[in-house]
Amino acid sequence: MGRITLEVLEKLFLSGYPLNKWCWPDIFEFLLDGGAQKQHFVLTRTINHRLTRKYPLKLSYQLAFLKKIINKLEENQVEVIDQFYEAYTKLLCQAETERDYRHFPLNCAFVSIKESSKLVSEGTTGLHVWQASMALAEWCLKNKDTYLKGRNILELGSGIGLTGLACILGTKDILKEVSQECMTQKKKTGLCCLNHEPSLFSPKCFTFSDCHPSVLKLLCQNVKHNLVGDDNGSNHRILELEDGKTKRIIFNTDHYGTEVRIIKLPWEDVNEGCEEAVTAIGDVDFILAADVVYDELLFTSLVGSLRRLLSKTNTKGEFPSAIIACTMRNKETIEAFLDQLCSSGLKIRIEHAVKPQHFVYETDPPVFIYNVTCLET
Template structure:
């Protein structure tokens, strides 16, 4: 097994991310505890709590109560399976979780992603693929893949103006802002529920006051402006069907926006307009390969509108061993 410190750090990030419980190697805990004396066992259990359910991030931005309950229940089962006594603190925290009511009024929860050692992002999102009639309240595979690609190519973004189409909850954009140091970053989307949650995620991750609770943004109005280090950040509504994209930018990013043939023509029109605003600009679009016909249609419309595909590459993404593996196609577009 890993060293104790690395094991606790690993389990900590898994908990904060709400990693599937069935993919956590619980046997490592049993194998560790079975060799401990009583005092060592108590110390380990207390450290485990400190690094998971009682982690400072978890206290401020907790995973769902149901996940925390099942997580601690699994931990208790490992303690008992190793013939150790469950310490009082573990029981107290578990009992408190059992007595907490589970809110049925919202599907939203917090997940904290550690994309790099110095890039940790807490995202308010839903566990449902579709919520409030939109797919924008869920963090999709292509966003993770494009965030990874951008971090690998961060010199391309330094001091550049970046526009994102279909930003969703902001994971990719927040990663680019924190890792790549662009001059400006504009998040755009359409549904009010998505924009409201996106603005809250920007506030959580980019605004410097971490001592107080982040106030919920109850209603979306006309936009949101803030800054992070030297990056100007803006969140705004953009309707591909009705709005003219008047934003001058160097790089356009879009992840998981090619999923419905009905919106492809509007998407391509918006991409072409944004590229036209600055002749040297490029677009990077990440498409999860769910339906080959939809991607082929997207490419056909690009060709028809004389938008060039400069290059295309594919990457694989898998959330955890029990999740299906996704293939994500990355395309660079230009005029």
């Protein structure tokens, strides 16, 4: 392939990214250039990938991918391997579902996210992965040494969990290396080198938060199958969601030394200083939020929450900071939000854009990332 390698094709396909005109010439060139083996390579890295089989992508997306390849091969009188036809026939027999998966590769892990196929579903936009959450996750991974390691992190409006899961799993490659070194040392000396805090390599605590019952339910599912599926790394406790009513803390797990929680957190509760909400949040070093700035009716509670959280020192006597990723769909809406932040006594700094490495997303409209702090810092 030219610009599109098999690794890049796998990354694009598993993330459900639309394969545009610039992708297909390289794919076709690779397939038309020779034999059944290359067709097997493509099929193995896409439709027959282990993640696609276990957590299927949107059915129409998979069908369109296969149909385009089969048609192109047939048009050029290239013999199509039976596995392509078998996969296509098998998919045709399946019914389209309302929720499908997308998979995002990190260094040594994938984040697999189940989402709604609709942008608005069950009265909320929170059941879908949005551009800003990927941009924020990319920024966090780029700055993980400064903002993630050993920190107590609270994410506001977590949605279905992409940003937080990327933050938690983004240090898994380091932890695996350390674990292997530890096992080697233990065999030689009987001592383990992991007596220090595991949070030196990852967040000490990551708290997801949202308030919509359907979002919380799907968020629990995504966190569970990404983190709890690893029996060596996690012990978990899940408090069931019943009729949309939950206790404040609805999920708790430990993942390689990082405490992971999901809490029900309406911003009004934080803004009004609800004692139960404050207790559930606990100590905070760092706040994240992506795509929470879209409705001016929510600004009062959101800005009030940020002001309360950012003006409260943590156990180290430090003021937290917040990183907020905003998609510039409407310039006036963003400016109104920033003005309200300033009027509330908060300081804003625009962060430098991060070149995408792990995630593929559109840059039009652009995503702006703001660093928000208390003026006292």
